[in-house]
Every structure is written in structure tokens, then in C-alpha cells.
Amino acid sequence: MKKITPQLSATIKAMDKAYSSGSPKFFDYFATDATIFRTDSAEPFASVAEFRRYFEPLLTKGKRTLRVLSRSVQMMDHKAIISQSLQITQEDVTFNIRQSVVWSREDSTWRVIHLHTAQFGVPHLPTTQTLSKIKVLNERIATVAAVVGVAQ
Numbered sequence: 001m002k003k004i005t006p007q008l009s010a011t012i013k014a015m016d017k018a019y020s021s022g023s024p025k026f027f028d029y030f031a032t033d034a035t036i037f038r039t040d041s042a043e044p045f046a047s048v049a050e051f052r053r054y055f056e057p058l059l060t061k062g063k064r065t066l067r068v069l070s071r072s073v074q075m076m077d078h079k080a081i082i083s084q085s086l087q088i089t090q091e092d093v094t095f096n097i098r099q100s101v102v103w104s105r106e107d108s109t110w111r112v113i114h115l116h117t118a119q120f121g122v123p124h125l126p127t128t129q130t131l132s133k134i135k136v137l138n139e140r141i142a143t144v145a146a147v148v149g150v151a152q
Contacts, residue, residue, distance in 0.1 A: 004073045005075070008105070015112075023059075023060075026059060027052050030115075031113045033113070034113050037117065069084075071083070071085075078105040079105075081100070082099070094124045101114065101115050102115075
């Protein structure tokens with residue numbers, strides 16, 4: 001089995017950085033005919049453009065922390081298959097995903113030609129923050145109930 005090339009390694013790191021920072025440059029790493037499966041459907045997006053329309057508002061909403069839990073790479077000529085588990089934290093919510101990513105090199109440029117993402121485990125919200133949010137919600141309910149004259 002061949003080792004990952006320095007160029008592919010740098011490209012993966014750059015894509016991870018674009019994702020973490022919420023940069024639209026993230027979409028530049030996909031081939032125009034890439035197959036991209038969404039986490040909430042067994043059907044892939046019809047096109048990279050459709051994926052971008054769906055995901056760009058979520059991506060650019062804010063920054064996130066990306067931690068690689070595991071990543072294995074299989075190189076085959078001008079293709080690479082990446083199997084990875086990632087931990088993502090955004091707005092104090094942490095969740096884990098598994099991905100299969102197929103990269104292809106054409107004209108010395110690496111692009112994603114296939115992406116399949118699945119969430120595993122339950123998203124984690126820190127307990128103190130959860131309790132704080134419940135308290136704020138209860139206070140809002142009490143305020144509304146007082147305003148409309150409904151006893152709790």
C-alpha cells in the first residue's frame with residue numbers, strides 16, 4: 001500500500017481548516033461531479049451546487065472545532081480512500097461523525113469525488129449550560145404566563 005503524498009496531506013489539512021473556519025473555500029475541494037450523501041437521507045445530493053446551497057448557510061454561520069479521532073488512508077494510483085471519525089464542536093455542542101471520502105487527483109490537483117457522512121452517538125451539550133438554558137426557558141414561560149394572566 002502506498003503512503004499518503006505530501007500534496008494530498010496538505011490538501012486535506014487545508015480542507016479541514018476551511019471547514020473549521022466556516023469558509024466557503026471548503027466547497028472548492030469538491031469535483032464538480034462529486035457524489036455527496038447527506039446525513040439525513042439515503043439519497044445523495046443531485047449536484048455539488050445543490051450541496052452548496054443546502055450546506056453553505058450552515059457552514060458560514062460560525063466557526064467550529066474539528067478533532068480527528070481516527071483517519072486511515074488507502075492510496076491507489078491517482079485515488080485515495082479516507083475513512084475517518086471526527087469530533088466537531090460548535091456553539092458548545094459536540095457531536096461525532098464518521099466519513100468515507102474518496103479523493104481523485106487530476107492535473108496535479110486533488111478533489112473529493114465521493115463523500116458519505118454519518119453521525120454516531122448522541123450530541124453532547126455541557127450540563128451546566130443545559131441547566132442554564134432550561135432555567136431561562138422556565139423564566140420566559142413564567143413571564144408569558146404572568147402577562148397573559150395564566151397561572152402556572
